[in-house]
Amino acid sequence: MSIPPIIVLVAPQMGENIGAAARAMGNFGLNDLRLVAPRDGWPNRTAQSVAAHALPIIESARVFENLENAIADCHYVYATSVRMRELNKPVITSRRLPVFTGKTAVIFGRENNGLSNEELALAHAILTIPVHPACPSINLAQSVLLVAYEWFQQQESPVLPEMALPAPMEELNGFFQQLESELDAVNFWKVSHKKEKMWQNLRVIFQRATPSSQEVQTLRGIIRALIEKRSIY
Amino acid sequence: MSIPPIIVLVAPQMGENIGAAARAMGNFGLNDLRLVAPRDGWPNRTAQSVAAHALPIIESARVFENLENAIADCHYVYATSVRMRELNKPVITSRRLPVFTGKTAVIFGRENNGLSNEELALAHAILTIPVHPACPSINLAQSVLLVAYEWFQQQESPVLPEMALPAPMEELNGFFQQLESELDAVNFWKVSHKKEKMWQNLRVIFQRATPSSQEVQTLRGIIRALIEKRSIY
Secondary structure (H helix, E strand, C coil): CCCCCEEEEECCCCHHHHHHHHHHHHHCCCCCEEEECCCCCCCCHHHHHHHHHHHHHHHCCEEECCHHHHCCCCCEEEEECCCCCCCCCCEEEHHHCCCCCCCEEEEECECCCECCHHHHHCCCEEEECCCCCCCCCCCHHHHHHHHHHHHHHHCCCCCCCCCCCCCCHHHHHHHHHHHHHHHHHCCCCCCHHHHHHHHHHHHHHHHHCCCCHHHHHHHHHHHHHHHCCECCC | CCCCCEEEEECCCCHHHHHHHHHHHHHCCCCCEEEECCCCCCCCHHHHHHHHHHHHHHHCCEEECCHHHHCCCCCEEEEECCCCCCCCCCEEEHHHCCCCCCCEEEEECECCCECCHHHHHCCCEEEECCCCCCCCCCCHHHHHHHHHHHHHHHCCCCCCCCCCCCCCHHHHHHHHHHHHHHHHHCCCCCCHHHHHHHHHHHHHHHHHCCCCHHHHHHHHHHHHHHHCCECCC
């Protein structure tokens, strides 16, 4: 597990956005929130209520007068920006976050006009989120969410519940033999030289379903049920 | 470029969330929004104002009475879920989205309690967003954002699979109706209260196979062949 990044919001305007940013941090295991000169002062009741379960992040957030102080203890500093300016700094995308070692700050600018050139100048690199050119304006909390999400996904892969094992091939073949003989009995293939190809195509459907042992039994039960009352024998 | 997924919101409650979902779609090049029975009716002024530059997505959104109708023309259906239930369906993570070919719907549940088991049963697979266990509740529009983001980031170098497209859901349902009525006719379920669960388990097997239109015809032909000579009518 690399160290989660510190989220720094520069002069955020709306309490909703601060609360939603905290919530997004909580969703992905981040906890250090720093605010530079929030417009409406601090604490902010809207931020508290929007944060929901991430309230502890809001309560432990620290407020700074300027960006320089907010990042004084950080080893690495990334400034988020959608507009690419002539800064002669490395640019990384959210998609390819580096592994964070040491204290890493990710800075987000004001809702209306981002970070100033002076603020961008404090960063080691620019972090950008690739968006569709037709609709490039992305909300502050959404940007925080995407960075937090990318960091979290970079950690160990989560454990997912496993699907039931497919039935062993011999069980599947037992079903195939049953189906084949019942289809033979009603002359399903019509033209005998076409049978081989048709039968191959048909097996492929069921094999793709990777039925479990129990599901193979169900399929066999269906065949039995469907032919139960027929009178050809 | 693979085809962008269709976003389906089931019974969304708040206009803010619908608008924010549309905005998130716009940020990442998605445009087909479908709503199943939105709580506050449609159109919704809050949704329109929150959507901002993504207003055209709101304006062209279509409303459906139920989920089945909303996804009738889709070849693949993914249901988002955080709670992992016993469904015996494949589970994929947002991080490893498959390359979408054909019309693909991604379904999102209600803000308060997600998707019902019946709704989840309609999907080919479950799509889950790995979150931190301490704070697992993720906002509806944020979930849409992450799926849209992942799709967009995937576009750099898509690798297209060569399989035939699955049949649209309505064709698959035609097969299901045929199979169900033939199984009803021979009293396959034995105990009527068990039918619902048995039938759900059975559908899952065939849906997992993602049969093409032609393969659905083959399956229908098998049913017809098997019952051809029966004498119960």
